[in-house]
Amino acid sequence: MQAQRKKRLLIVTMIMVGVSISAVLTLLSLTENINLFYSPSQVHAGEVPADASIRIGGMVVKGSVNRNPDSLEVNFDLTDTAKIVTVVYTGILPDLFREGQGIVAAGKMKNGRFHADQVLAKHDETYMAPEISESIKAAHGQQSMESGY
Amino acid sequence: MQKRNSRAWFHRFGSSSYFYRIASRWGPRTGWGALVLMVTGIFMGLFVAPPDYQMGDSYRIIYIHVPTAWMSLSVYVLMALAAAIGLIWKMKVSFHVSRACAPIGAAFTFCALITGSLWGKPTWGTYWIWDARLTSELVLLFLYMGYMALDKAIPDRNTASQATAVLSLVGLVNIPIIHYSVEWWNTLHQGSTVIRMDGPSIDAQMLVPLLITTVAMNLYFVSVLFSRVRCELLNLERRTQWVREVING
Numbered sequence: 204m205q206a207q208r209k210k211r212l213l214i215v216t217m218i219m220v221g222v223s224i225s226a227v228l229t230l231l232s233l234t235e236n237i238n239l240f241y242s243p244s245q246v247h248a249g250e251v252p253a254d255a256s257i258r259i260g261g262m263v264v265k266g267s268v269n270r271n272p273d274s275l276e277v278n279f280d281l282t283d284t285a286k287i288v289t290v291v292y293t294g295i296l297p298d299l300f301r302e303g304q305g306i307v308a309a310g311k312m313k314n315g316r317f318h319a320d321q322v323l324a325k326h327d328e329t330y331m332a333p334e335i336s337e338s339i340k341a342a343h344g345q346q347s348m349e350s351g352y
Numbered sequence: 353m354q355k356r357n358s359r360a361w362f363h364r365f366g367s368s369s370y371f372y373r374i375a376s377r378w379g380p381r382t383g384w385g386a387l388v389l390m391v392t393g394i395f396m397g398l399f400v401a402p403p404d405y406q407m408g409d410s411y412r413i414i415y416i417h418v419p420t421a422w423m424s425l426s427v428y429v430l431m432a433l434a435a436a437i438g439l440i441w442k443m444k445v446s447f448h449v450s451r452a453c454a455p456i457g458a459a460f461t462f463c464a465l466i467t468g469s470l471w472g473k474p475t476w477g478t479y480w481i482w483d484a485r486l487t488s489e490l491v492l493l494f495l496y497m498g499y500m501a502l503d504k505a506i507p508d509r510n511t512a513s514q515a516t517a518v519l520s521l522v523g524l525v526n527i528p529i530i531h532y533s534v535e536w537w538n539t540l541h542q543g544s545t546v547i548r549m550d551g552p553s554i555d556a557q558m559l560v561p562l563l564i565t566t567v568a569m570n571l572y573f574v575s576v577l578f579s580r581v582r583c584e585l586l587n588l589e590r591r592t593q594w595v596r597e598v599i600n601g
Contacts, residue, residue, distance in 0.1 A: 208440055208441060211439055211440045212440050215436050215439055215440060215521065218518065218521055218522065219521060219524070219525075222521075222522050222524075222525050223525055226525045226529070230529070230536075234537065237484050237537045238484075238537045238538050239481070239482075239483040239484070239537065239538050239539050239540055240538055242538075260538060296477075297475075297476060297477030298474065298475075298477075299406060299407070299475060299476075299477075307540055321477075321478075322477065323476045323477045323478055323481070323540060324475065324476055324477055325476070325540055325542065326406070326407070326475050326476065326542050327542055327543075328542045328543045328544060328545040328548075328553055329545070329553045329554070330404050330411060330414075330545065330553070330554040330555060330558050331404065331405050331554075331555045331558075332402035332403070332404075332405065332555055332557070332558075333402070333403060333404075333405045334402070335405070335555065336405035337405075
């Protein structure tokens, strides 16, 4: 390779290295702000700012969903398998909301309960046909996955 | 001498007339290939693949969303690589390739964002959320648009090529961020389905149409890229002998 080309290659490499290092440092220092939600464990550990609007994420605990028959109010427990936070919400839940499903709720902590003004369903990275999901359920004999759509 | 010969093909691509000939031959072929595969892939995706156990039929937008999202990343990598080759080897054709990538990549990014948004409403319950994946993909759209704006803002072609090349190299750092955003931070967007250590977590019947539409998108990209580079070459080198020969047949 010609000396001139080698020099230009070096400059391009230096730009890339410099930009990468600064990007890594920036992102590392911003991790807390980039994360979309807090986990129930973080809420219990007091890492969540008081009186601020935040999002928490986790799995809906099976058998914890209570709907008020007279209104759209619903409450359920959210877990990261270590700790639990109870969420209170009034409104229409997304179609994918179900027990055992991952969800993200936005709102505020009040008296130890999380008052949500938005509940979003998280979708996992698995795609399968309904029959296969049925046969997996049958094979494991578990009630965990709700049937169908 | 031996070493020089082994790289001859590389330098031949630097010749405008050679690149033009290759592009005229392969542009239309890849275009037809893209059309056939796209129709096949979409048909299989809509009518042959089974519905998803959770999302039902709404997941079928995956056959547009995922290929365009993948293309938005790979087109950017090609754009930056071509720009780097242009900078290091002073190869003009390489800059033309880089410049031609920008609007196509922007279009792919736009499609990925729109289809993702339409998919997000029935699945997550919202059109948009500022999580790491969605935000970094939006930044990618702005990078493409910034590249095009910078290119148009500088009248001198050589200066413009070098300025946009540096911009594209700086923006390259965003590509791994987009890909790993769903692993490095917690997001609403789910993790990777197809590109993962333990193999794809998607039904084979659903995966095949996805791979077909992905190949179709790649062929479509090559076809459009070649047309754009050909136009650019004819326009910039209109006073040269080879263009006169092309025009006069």
